[in-house]
Each structure stands twice: as structure tokens, then as C-alpha cells.
Amino acid sequence: xxxxxxxxxxxxxxxxxxxxxxxxxxxxxxxxxxxxxxxxxxxxxxxxxxxxxxxxxxxxxxxxxxxxxxxxxxxxxxxxxxxxxxxxxxxxxxxxxxxxxxxxxxxxxxxxxxxxxxxxxxxxxxxxxxxxxxxxxxxxxxxxxxxxxxxxxxxxxxxxxxxxxxxxxxxxxxxxxxxxxxxxxxxxxxxxxxxxxxxxxxxxxxxxxxxxxxxxxxxxxxxxxxxxxxxxxxxxxxxxxxxxxxxxxxxxxxxxxxxxxxxxxxxxxxxxxxxxxxxxxxxxxxxxxxxxxxxxxxxxxxxxxxxxxxxxxxxxxxxxxxxxxxxxxxxxxxxxxxxxxxxxxxxxxxxxxxxxxxxxxxxxxxxxxxxxxxxxxxxxxxxxxxxxxxxxxxxxxxxxxxxxxxxxxxxxxxxxxxxxxxxxxxxxxxxxxxxxxxxxxxxxxxxxxxxxxxxx
Ligand code: B12
Ligand code: SF4
Numbered sequence: 001x002x003x004x005x006x007x008x009x010x011x012x013x014x015x016x017x018x019x020x021x022x023x024x025x026x027x028x029x030x031x032x033x034x035x036x037x038x039x040x041x042x043x044x045x046x047x048x049x050x051x052x053x054x055x056x057x058x059x060x061x062x063x064x065x066x067x068x069x070x071x072x073x074x075x076x077x078x079x080x081x082x083x084x085x086x087x088x089x090x091x092x093x094x095x096x097x098x099x100x101x102x103x104x105x106x107x108x109x110x111x112x113x114x115x116x117x118x119x120x121x122x123x124x125x126x127x128x129x130x131x132x133x134x135x136x137x138x139x140x141x142x143x144x145x146x147x148x149x150x151x152x153x154x155x156x157x158x159x160x161x162x163x164x165x166x167x168x169x170x171x172x173x174x175x176x177x178x179x180x181x182x183x184x185x186x187x188x189x190x191x192x193x194x195x196x197x198x199x200x201x202x203x204x205x206x207x208x209x210x211x212x213x214x215x216x217x218x219x220x221x222x223x224x225x226x227x228x229x230x231x232x233x234x235x236x237x238x239x240x241x242x243x244x245x246x247x248x249x250x251x252x253x254x255x256x257x258x259x260x261x262x263x264x265x266x267x268x269x270x271x272x273x274x275x276x277x278x279x280x281x282x283x284x285x286x287x288x289x290x291x292x293x294x295x296x297x298x299x300x301x302x303x304x305x306x307x308x309x310x311x312x313x314x315x316x317x318x319x320x321x322x323x324x325x326x327x328x329x330x331x332x333x334x335x336x337x338x339x340x341x342x343x344x345x346x347x348x349x350x351x352x353x354x355x356x357x358x359x360x361x362x363x364x365x366x367x368x369x370x371x372x373x374x375x376x377x378x379x380x381x382x383x384x385x386x387x388x389x390x391x392x393x394x395x396x397x398x399x400x401x402x403x404x405x406x407x408x409x410x411x412x413x414x415x416x417x418x419x420x421x422x423x424x425x426x427x428x429x430x431x432x433x434x435x436x437x438x439x440x441x442x443x444x445x446x447x448x449x450x451x452x453x454x455x456x
Pocket of ligand 1: 074
């Protein structure tokens with residue numbers, strides 16, 4: 001049985017960082033590795049974005065290789081593009097099609113209703129996929145025993161129980177099977193116990209810690225494939241558990257993987273950092289930490305269930321700067337409770353945190369989140385302004401506005417925070433460095449910013 005896993009191509013490069021990335025899709029890399037280990041199938045993985053391949057190339061490839069199962073991953077903004085590809089694939093290849101990933105987890109009905117889709121996988125899906133393949137190999141027509149699967153029986157949609165994957169099925173990614181990349185994302189911990197209203201938590205609320213040895217084996221293999229690789233931990237909250245970090249640091253040291261490499265990057269919550277953990281991360285070779293602050297307004301942070309204390313965040317950011325680790329802070333505008341004053345507060349905090357880089361996005365109500373439900377009910381003056389999923393993107397999207405805050409005002413607020421975070425703390429040189437480092441993204445951003453006005 002031939003299985004083809006696909007990270008779909010983009011029609012047009014709008015956000016170069018993500019549409020034409022230097023890294024491969026971690027979720028599909030995990031699925032590939034588990035299917036290879038636990039099934040007797042011929043599995044392959046094509047990351048069209050990483051390989052810079054377009055839809056014609058992909059369709060040709062499918063026509064020539066005739067896989068039995070095609071599996072697409074899809075974020076919300078790419079789901080319609082993927083459904084279009086499914087239609088084209090069914091014309092040229094009599095395969096089964098399964099879709100998984102973030103959109104499938106948040107809005108499986110939208111996908112399974114499509115006549116060209118056979119199955120949908122919800123949340124993490126290593127175990128579900130292995131069970132599905134075994135059922136297909138045995139020619140079964142009943143799939144009700146398969147974890148986290150959505151399927152159709154006599155045109156009726158059936159959603160099975162959503163269960164966590166079996167521990168043994170989440171193994172080491174076989175990075176050595178893929179082309180060399182300059183950047184790799186790896187996952188040590190899956191899931192996040194917090195409840196932020198804008199976050200999907202595709203991998204659930206219960207943290208699952210991978211075996212330290214396996215994570216470090218993965219790092220070792222990546223460095224064998226490319227000794228100059230940059231490695232980022234994609235975990236939602238990397239420093240959830242300080243003991244885990246200590247063990248990780250010790251194992252990295254033991255295997256001499258800390259020095260001489262490019263250094264690691266990780267994302268975490270600022271309230272899961274303290275002086276001790278920062279020192280550990282520094283000695284483990286971490287060069288950059290990314291944290292979500294989201295807003296400088298206490299009321300908004302409460303409404304969003306972000307659960308962080310701004311004063312403590314300022315203190316921790318100082319420790320990070322003193323340690324020599326670079327700090328990136330993420331902010332969001334357009335959250336419930338946003339007003340003129342809260343924007344000013346966010347800009348002030350962004351400047352006081354003195355982060356080396358920042359990212360300011362506009363809140364995006366991804367289906368399956370509490371924010372989406374709030375928008376649907378027009379709570380706190382929130383409004384969904386598009387039902388077209390291509391607009392569901394935090395950076396350059398067009399999905400949400402407020403009763404008293406038009407989309408354009410949110411975009412102006414976003415630009416204002418970007419600029420004020422540097423110039424408000426008189427960091428002119430750092431601002432120029434930031435503009436230089438992210439020049440391609442800045443051009444896309446400015447094009448998007450002025451596009452609607454120019455079209456008028
Ligand atoms: C790390 C990460 C990134 C990394 C990329 C990592 C990578 N190389 O793949 C970076 C920082 C670059 C990134 C960028 C973006 N991200 Co991101 N990211 C994440 C994060 C924190 C973890 C994802 C991850 O790697 N998980 C680990 C792997 C093992 O899990 P997984 O990918 O989900 O795959 C599992 C299942 O989903 C499922 N599955 C996945 N694909 C498939 C396919 C099939 C066929 C099946 C059956 C199952 C299946 O099985 C997999 C194994 O269990 C999630 C949050 C989260 N909890 O998911 C957000 C998240 C996925 N990102 C999100 C977004 C929006 C983006 C951006 C668009 C940001 C932006 N510009 O606004 C970009 C888009 C990049 C792109 N073009 O793909 C959203 C997606 C929401 C949505 N509904 O679309 C999330 C959910 C965060 C959120 N807002 O809640 N991201
Ligand atoms: S802390 Fe981060 S990963 Fe966890 S729910 Fe909040 S935004 Fe999502």
C-alpha cells in the first residue's frame with residue numbers, strides 16, 4: 001500500500017517566511033516516521049512549501065505514482081486550496097483521501113462534508129493513522145474502532161472518540177530520510193494546560209513529555225544531516241517543567257551537543273521562566289526565547305485567560321536580556337476589550353520589555369477556539385468580517401474587527417506597536433536591524449497594509 005503525506009503548496013508567496021520556508025512540517029514528519037515504523041507500507045512525504053513545488057507539479061507526481069492513500073495537512077487559511085486539490089486528485093487517481101491538522105481539529109464537519117474527502121483525523125493522529133491503515137489493508141468497511149477518526153457511513157458523518165496517541169507511537173522523527181534543511185522544528189512536549197481563548201491547542205490540554213533520550217537522538221541526527229542546522233523547539237510551552245529542562249540540558253552536555261552549534265530557539269510562557277530556568281537554558285546553548293505577552297492591558301489579559309502578570313513579565317524579560325539570550329515578544333491587537341487606551345498600554349509595554357524582536361498580529365478567530373464563538377455571538381463588540389477561510393491568518397488576514405475598531409484601525413494599531421516598541425525606547429539601531437532582518441516580511445506587510453486603499 002502506497003501512502004503519500006502532503007504539506008500543500010501555496011498559490012502565491014505572500015508571507016515568505018511561512019509560504020517558502022527553510023523548514024519542513026513537523027506534524028507530517030512525525031506521521032511519516034510512525035507509519036514507517038509501525039506499518040508495512042510504502043510511505044512518502046512531500047513538503048511542497050519546503051520544496052517550492054506548485055500544484056501542477058504535485059498533481060503530476062500523483063498521476064505518475066498513483067498512491068493508495070493521500071493525506072493532507074491543512075491550516076485554516078489553506079483548507080479551500082486543499083479541497084480544490086482533492087477534487088483534482090480524485091479525477092486522476094482512485095485513492096482514499098484523509099485530511100488532518102489544525103483546521104480538521106477545529107472544524108472537521110466542513111471538511112468531511114466535501115464529497116472528495118474520505119476521512120478526517122482530529123488532533124494528534126499517529127495511533128489513529130496506524131489503525132486506519134490496518135483496517136484498509138484488511139478491507140474493512142467499519143471504522144468505528146479507530147481513534148480520533150471522522151468518516152462516512154451511508155452518507156452519515158460519524159465522529160469517533162478523540163483519544164491521545166499511544167506513547168510508543170510517538171517516536172523519533174526520521175529526519176535522515178528527508179532532504180537537508182537549514183532549519184528544523186522539533187517537539188519535546190506536546191500540548192498545553194492553559195486556556196487562552198485565541199489558541200487552538202491542536203494537541204490537547206494534557207502535556208505529553210517525550211523521552212529525553214529520543215529528543216536528543218533527534219538533535220544528533222539533525223546535526224549529522226546538517227551540522228550547521230538551526231534547531232527550534234516548536235513546543236507550545238517549552239519550560240512547563242523545570243526538571244525536564246534540567247534533564248534535557250544534562251543530556252545535551254553529556255553528548256557534547258551544546259557548543260559549536262548554532263544554538264537553540266524555544267517558545268514558552270513568560271510565567272514559566274525564572275532566573276534559574278533562564279540560566280539552565282543559557283548553559284544548554286539556547287540563544288533565543290519567544291514568549292507571548294499579547295496585551296499590555298490587564299483587563300484584556302483576563303478576558304483572554306492569558307493569565308500572566310505584566311510586572312513579572314518585565315522582571316523576567318530583564319533576566320533574559322542580562323543572560324545574553326535574545327528575546328522575542330509576541331503581541332496581538334483586536335482581542336476582546338480592545339480600545340484606544342489598551343493599544344497605547346500594549347505599545348508602552350512592548351517598548352519597556354526591550355525585546356530584540358517583536359511580532360504583532362491581529363487576533364484571528366480560528367474555528368474551534370473560544371474567540372471564534374465570541375465573534376459568532378458578537379460578544380465584546382467582536383465581529384467576523386469574512387467567512388472565506390483564506391482570510392483566517394493572524395499576520396496578513398482579514399477575519400475580525402470590532403464594533404468600534406475597524407479592520408483598518410486595527411492594522412494601524414499593529415503598525416504603531418511595531419514602530420513604538422523600538423522607537424519608544426530610543427532603540428533606533430535595533431529598529432534598523434529588525435527592519436533589515438525581516439525586510440521581505442515587511443514588504444509583504446506594507447503591501448497588505450496599503451492594498452485595500454489602493455484598490456478603492
Ligand atoms: C510550531 C508551530 C509553528 C511553526 C512551524 C512548525 C513546523 N515546521 O511545522 C512556525 C512558528 C513556523 C509556525 C508558523 C505558523 N503557524 Co503555527 N504553530 C505551531 C504550533 C505551536 C505547534 C505545531 C506543531 O509542530 N505541532 C507538533 C506536531 C507533531 O503536531 P501537528 O503539526 O499538529 O500534527 C499532528 C496532528 O495535527 C495531526 N496531523 C497533522 N497533519 C496531518 C495530516 C493528516 C493527513 C492527518 C491524518 C493528521 C495530521 O497529526 C500530527 C501528528 O500527531 C501550533 C500550535 C498547536 N498546538 O498545534 C501552531 C499553529 C499550528 N500555527 C498556527 C498558525 C496560524 C501559523 C501561521 C499561519 C502563523 C501566522 N503567520 O499567522 C504560520 C503558518 C506556517 C505555515 N505556512 O505552515 C495555528 C493554526 C490555526 C489554524 N486553524 O489554521 C496554530 C494551531 C496556533 C494557533 N493559533 O492556535 N507555527
Ligand atoms: S499558553 Fe500558549 S499554547 Fe498555551 S493556551 Fe495559551 S497561547 Fe496556547
